[in-house]
Amino acid sequence: MVRQGGHDKAHAALCVRAVRWLQLSESRQGPGCTIAVSECQAADAGEIPDAIGFRAVGQELHSVVVEVKVSRADFLADAKKPHRQEPAAGMGQFRYYLAPAGLIRPDELPPRWGLIEVDGRALRVRAGHVLAPRLPEKSYQRDFTPWSLASNRERELALMVRLFARVGDADLLHRQLKEARNRLAYAARTAEHYRDRATAAERNNFVLRCALDEHAIPHPTLERLPKSLPRRASAASNGQAYLERSTAHGV
Structure with a gap:
């Protein structure tokens, strides 16, 4: 989402870190997104994710959204948004909050949401699909089912089209x-x-x-x-x- 107010700089800085985290490889406890971008708006004035990434590797094709929160009020207000009231209307097959350590408790997370805590220069994943264990019979695969959400694929496609439009021809x-x-x-x-x-x-x-x-x-x-x-x-x-x-x- 696009923000205004005294937390703009802190929020923008964390959005940049969220994009970098989205691009982290699985071996570094990241989602390994092929592309990632911050605060990109689709065609209309609906949801604007703070950071979103897309992974297309082998049989894995999914989207990951990170919402940055720098205050309790911001976190509590997020639950009132239409695409939070109806999760399938939102973007991101996997979704995370990124916030300073202690701002959000794991037991406050919406169902199937992950949590990334900011502790100085470190980012620590407290919950989310990247922590899913590997399957014993197929060590190269993991079961993401407990974290997977139905997402608004049409809106995600509109966002990607807008990104391509910015590139030009x-x-x-x-x-x-x-x-x-x-x-x-x-x-x-x-x-x-x-x-x-x-x-x-x-x-x-x-x-x-x-x-x-x-x-x-x-x-x-x-x-x-x-x-x-x-x-x-x-x-x-x-x-x-x-x-x-x-x-x-x-x-």
């Missing part, structure tokens, strides 16, 4: 990124090719020098390549820098 951006990745892959292959050639040249020079020395034949000092050659170019390791350069030149 999504297809043009997609094609530009694809072209940049192709150029990066070509540059990586070219760098690997020349690295292999440099390594072969160094070996040949060494063999020739040994042969000349064996026959006591004087030879000029040959310029040597560095003993430690650069590692092979990697699209994964160099991709970000390449894309930044491409963007700067209008790719």
Whole structure:
């Protein structure tokens, strides 16, 4: 939700932290959302989640909402909203409150809601689907049923469409990124090719020098390549820098 008043800065700062938490991997006790955004409004003037993330990994496709609360009054008022009175009208298959430690008690949470406590620089999950244990027969899966809520998929879709609209021409951006990745892959292959050639040249020079020395034949000092050659170019390791350069030149 968009706020006004004396808690704006604290609320905005916690919204940023909520987005970062949404992007945390499962191994770091996060929901591992593929994308996350704060205070984004759908087409109409209804619910505006403080932070929402979407996860699309394998068979997992779900949304996670985080509502930030910085005061008791704010928390108590939240229960009176229409999309709280009717949970299926709200966004988020999984929902959390994020608040300073001690502001919200776990026994005050609405059914199936989670709680993230802010303690200085630390965020501690007290309840929620990210704490669900792994299934004994399938260790890569967890049972989220106790935390799952019916959500307003149409409104979530409207929010995602609005996000794409802010990007501009999504297809043009997609094609530009694809072209940049192709150029990066070509540059990586070219760098690997020349690295292999440099390594072969160094070996040949060494063999020739040994042969000349064996026959006591004087030879000029040959310029040597560095003993430690650069590692092979990697699209994964160099991709970000390449894309930044491409963007700067209008790719």
